[in-house]
Amino acid sequence: MNEVIKLIHIPEPKLTFAHNQKMEDPRDGLTLFGPYTNTNHIGQVNIGIIGPKVQRDYVKKYLKKIHKPMKSEKNDIARPYFPGLEAAFNIFINESSIQEIDIAIEEIDKFLNYTDGYQRVYNLTELYSERLKKYNNEEHSPVTLWFVAIPDDIYKYGRPKSSIPKTEDSTKKGLKKGERDISQPFLFDDLNDLKEAYQYEINFHNQLKAKLLNEKIITQIIRESTIGYEFIWDDIKKIEYERLFETAKAWNISTTLYYKSGGLPWKLGEVRNNVCYLGLVYKQIESSINKRNACCAAQMFLDSGDGMVFRGNIGPWFNPKTKEFHISKKDAFELLSTSLEAFRDKSNTKSYPKEIFIHAKTGFDEEEWNGFIEASEGKSKIIGVRIKEDNTFKLYRDYSYCVPRGTALLVNEKFAYLWTKGFIPRIQTQLGLEVPNPISVEIIRGESDIETVCKDILALTKLNYNSCIYADGSPVTLRFADAIGEVLTAGNNLKSEVLPFKHYL
Numbered sequence: 001m002n003e004v005i006k007l008i009h010i011p012e013p014k015l016t017f018a019h020n021q022k023m024e025d026p027r028d029g030l031t032l033f034g035p036y037t038n039t040n041h042i043g044q045v046n047i048g049i050i051g052p053k054v055q056r057d058y059v060k061k062y063l064k065k066i067h068k069p070m071k072s073e074k075n076d077i078a079r080p081y082f083p084g085l086e087a088a089f090n091i092f093i094n095e096s097s098i099q100e101i102d103i104a105i106e107e108i109d110k111f112l113n114y115t116d117g118y119q120r121v122y123n124l125t126e127l128y129s130e131r132l133k134k135y136n137n138e139e140h141s142p143v144t145l146w147f148v149a150i151p152d153d154i155y156k157y158g159r160p161k162s163s164i165p166k167t168e169d170s171t172k173k174g175l176k177k178g179e180r181d182i183s184q185p186f187l188f189d190d191l192n193d194l195k196e197a198y199q200y201e202i203n204f205h206n207q208l209k210a211k212l213l214n215e216k217i218i219t220q221i222i223r224e225s226t227i228g229y230e231f232i233w234d235d236i237k238k239i240e241y242e243r244l245f246e247t248a249k250a251w252n253i254s255t256t257l258y259y260k261s262g263g264l265p266w267k268l269g270e271v272r273n274n275v276c277y278l279g280l281v282y283k284q285i286e287s288s289i290n291k292r293n294a295c296c297a298a299q300m301f302l303d304s305g306d307g308m309v310f311r312g313n314i315g316p317w318f319n320p321k322t323k324e325f326h327i328s329k330k331d332a333f334e335l336l337s338t339s340l341e342a343f344r345d346k347s348n349t350k351s352y353p354k355e356i357f358i359h360a361k362t363g364f365d366e367e368e369w370n371g372f373i374e375a376s377e378g379k380s381k382i383i384g385v386r387i388k389e390d391n392t393f394k395l396y397r398d399y400s401y402c403v404p405r406g407t408a409l410l411v412n413e414k415f416a417y418l419w420t421k422g423f424i425p426r427i428q429t430q431l432g433l434e435v436p437n438p439i440s441v442e443i444i445r446g447e448s449d450i451e452t453v454c455k456d457i458l459a460l461t462k463l464n465y466n467s468c469i470y471a472d473g474s475p476v477t478l479r480f481a482d483a484i485g486e487v488l489t490a491g492n493n494l495k496s497e498v499l500p501f502k503h504y505l
Contacts, residue, residue: 005409005410005411005412006409006410007407007408007409007410008407008408008410008451009404009406009407009408010406010407010408010418010451010454010455010458011406012024012405012406012424012426013268013269013270013455013458013459013462014269014270015029015266015267015268015269015462016029016036016266016267016268016269017029017030017032017033017034017035017036017266018033018034018035018036019033019034021033022269024426024470025080025426025427025470026255026265026266026462026468026469026470027080027082027251027468027470028080028426029266030088030089030255030265030266030468031080031081031083031088034088034089034090035088035089035090035258035263035264035265035266036263036264036265036266036267037263037264042090042091043090043091043092044091044092044093044094044097045091045092045093045144045145045257045261046097046099046141046142046143046144047063047093047098047099047143047144047145047146047147047257047261048098048099048100048101048135048143048145048146048147049098049099049100049101049146049147049149050100050101050103050128050131050132050146050147050148050149051101051102051103051128051147051148051149051150052102052103052104052105052108052149052151053102053105054105054224055149055150055151055224055228056100056102056149058149058224058227058228058231059147059149059222059227060095060098061227061228062227062228062253063093063095063147064095065250066082066084066085066250066253066254067084067085067086067092067093068084069081069082069083069084069087070082070084070246070247070250071247072244072246072247073240073243073244073246074244076244077426077427077428077429078427078428078429079244079245079247079248080247080251081247082247082250082251082254085254085257088254089254089257089258089263089265091257091258091261091263097141099135099139099141099143101131101132101135103127103128103131105151107127108124108127108151108153108154111123111124111127112124112153112154112157112164113164114164115163115164115166116197117157117160117162117163117202118197118198118200118202119197120157120158120164120202121158121197121200121202121203121204121207122196122197122200122207123197124154124158124204125200125204125207125208125211126211128148128208129208129211129212132146132212132215132217132219133212133215133217136215136217144218144260144261144262145218145219145220145257145260145261146217146218146219146220147219147220147222148208148219148220148221148222149222149224150204150221150222150223150224151224152223152224152225152232154204155204155223158202158203158204158205159202159203159204160201160202160203161202162202200490201486201489201490203486203490204221205221206483206486206487206490207490208221209487209490209503209504210487210488210490212503213487213499213503216499216503218260218502218503220253220256220257220260222253226249227249227253229242248469251467251468251469252466252467252468252469254468255465255466255467255468256465256466256467256505259465259466259502260502260505264306264465265465265468268459268462268463270459271459272355272456273354274347274349274351274353274354274355275353275354275355275356275357275456276300276301276302276339276340276343276353276355276356276357276380277300277301277356277357277359277456277460277475277477278298278299278300278301278336278339278356278357278358278359278477279298279299279300279301279358279359279360279475279476279477279478279481280296280297280298280325280358280359280360280481281295281296281297281298281299281309281481281482281484281485281488282294282295282296282317282318282325282481282485283295283482283485283486283488283489284318285314285489291318291320292316292317292318292319292320293314293315293316293317293318294314294315294316294317294318294325295311295312295313295314295485295488295489296312296313296314296315296317296325296327296331296335297309297310297311297312297335297484297485297488298310298312298335298336298339299476299477299480299481299484299501300339300342300343301460301463301476301477302343302346302347306500306501307463307476307500307501308342308498308499308500308501309484309488309498309499309500309501309503309504310335310338310339310342310498311488312327312331312334312335313327313331313334315327315328315331324362324363325362326362326364326365326367326368327368327371328367328368328371329367329368329370329371329374330371331368331371332367332368332369332370332371332372332375333371333372333374333375334375335375336356336358336371336372336375336376336382337375338498339356340352340353340356340375340376340379340380342498343356352379352380353380354380354381355380355381355382355383355448356376356380356381356382356383357382357383357385357448357453357456358372358382358383358384358385358445359385359387359457359475359477359478360384360385360386360387360478361386361387361388361478361481362386363384363386363444364384364444364445369384369445372384381446382445382446383443383445383446383447383448383453384443384444384445384446385441385442385443385444385453385457386440386441386442386444387439387440387441387442387457387474387475387478388439388440389437389439389440390417390437390438390439390440391437392440394435394436394437395407395409395419395438396435401423401429401430402422402423402430402435402436403419403422403423403436404419404422404423404424404425405419405420405421405422405423405424405430405431405458405471406419406422406458407419407422407438408451408454409438410450410451410454412450413450414442414443414444414450415440415441415442415443415450416440416441416442416450416451416453416454417438417439417440417441418438418439418440418441418454418457418458419436419438419439420438420439420457420458420461420471420472420473420474420475421436421437421473422436424470424471426470427470431470431471431473432473436473439457439473439474441453441454441457457475460475460476460477461473461474461475461476461479463476464476464479465501465502465505466480466505480501480504480505483504483505484504487504
């Protein structure tokens with residue numbers, strides 16, 4: 001392998017918007033030209049809101065607010081003007097057609113008082129999920145996206161390792177650790193009913209998403225203080241500081257609304273046609289008796305930028321000695337075969353991708369790589385790329401700001417360091433508060449040009465449709481890997497078909 005150490009700068013990837021216009025910053029492109037699918041996705045969006053009345057009212061007030069222009073109270077290039085939902089995205093919400101489902105605050109408070117985290121979160125997600133499923137199966141007014149309005153206490157006490165303060169209202173309802181095995185039933189039904197909660201992880205967001213996958217119900221969970229802080233907080237200085245982020249919130253929520261309701265806000269501007277990117281997702285099953293058991297899935301991103309998630313099988317994929325995940329040849333074959341067929345179905349030419357890049361945080365062993373090779377034989381060229389956060393060294397320069405985003409140190413034909421964070425001229429600041437670390441990029445299987453691989457990865461940091469920011473520090477193939485793994489393992493061996501990326505966010 002030839003040593004070709006070279007320091008280069010990769011120009012900032014551009015994004016494509018309506019009328020095939022290209023800009024670096026998604027907020028500039030949306031303001032000037034509108035979203036990429038401008039002509040196919042316009043007009044009224046049918047939304048619903050579920051939650052207690054007070055929290056639903058906060059959401060309605062906020063949705064009304066983002067239909068109007070907003071300007072940051074601080075003249076800051078990094079927080080640009082928001083022109084309004086309809087002006088930026090050509091969509092609007094009819095206030096009179098919003099569907100609502102009430103969740104009594106008394107019901108929420110009852111479950112929030114459960115000292116057992118499993119029982120607390122399970123019952124809270126049941127409150128929301130069962131009523132969403134009921135509406136989905138019985139009502140006739142279609143809802144494209146549900147806003148799930150939650151009190152801050154659900155966020156605070158609905159996460160792993162959260163515990164409620166013990167009060168007179170605290171309820172001790174649950175099972176001891178040795179009693180939670182579902183294969184050993186109790187004599188009494190009420191005790192058996194308690195066991196179900198222990199098949200889910202303590203995480204309100206992930207558990208709710210997992211319970212709605214089979215129903216294909218798309219949600220956006222929103223905390224009351226995110227949108228209603230002016231009505232909730234008493235600290236004037238805290239409120240004034242939060243107002244600095246109003247335009248950023250409006251951009252983020254509007255982009256999410258547009259994407260989850262079926263539109264594509266932007267696509268990569270200089271994407272290489274007929275190329276597919278696959279990010280491997282692994283999540284250890286913590287509740288499993290066999291600590292090697294893990295779930296494997298894949299996020300596939302098309303050349304358009306949109307993505308889908310494929311769930312693989314659960315198996316002994318985790319090696320406690322190496323701390324790495326590797327799947328069997330059979331599972332590798334099935335996972336990639338499913339992905340390739342899905343790409344062909346979505347392709348305008350109904351063909352397989354010319355190249356497929358598989359991104360992972362760990363390497364690929366012989367068995368699983370042979371499975372990938374067999375699945376792609378005669379269809380696509382495959383390249384395996386390992387991407388890791390790296391703090392081996394930092395790069396400094398004698399200026400007020402750090403190295404520019406897009407800096408790449410090409411070490412040899414297969415390995416490079418890439419700075420996905422750094423100074424950005426457009427917003428006159430840097431991503432992150434500290435001197436940025438690079439990510440390491442290594443072609444460990446197959447053949448490709450390392451500079452091209454780095455360019456692709458830099459571009460993939462601009463496909464986070466769950467927010468509207470200049471760029472992320474990680475490519476989208478790996479950015480949501482942990483979150484998707486959490487959703488797929490939030491319940492006991494959940495099964496779902498191939499679904500678009502938006503169902504998991």
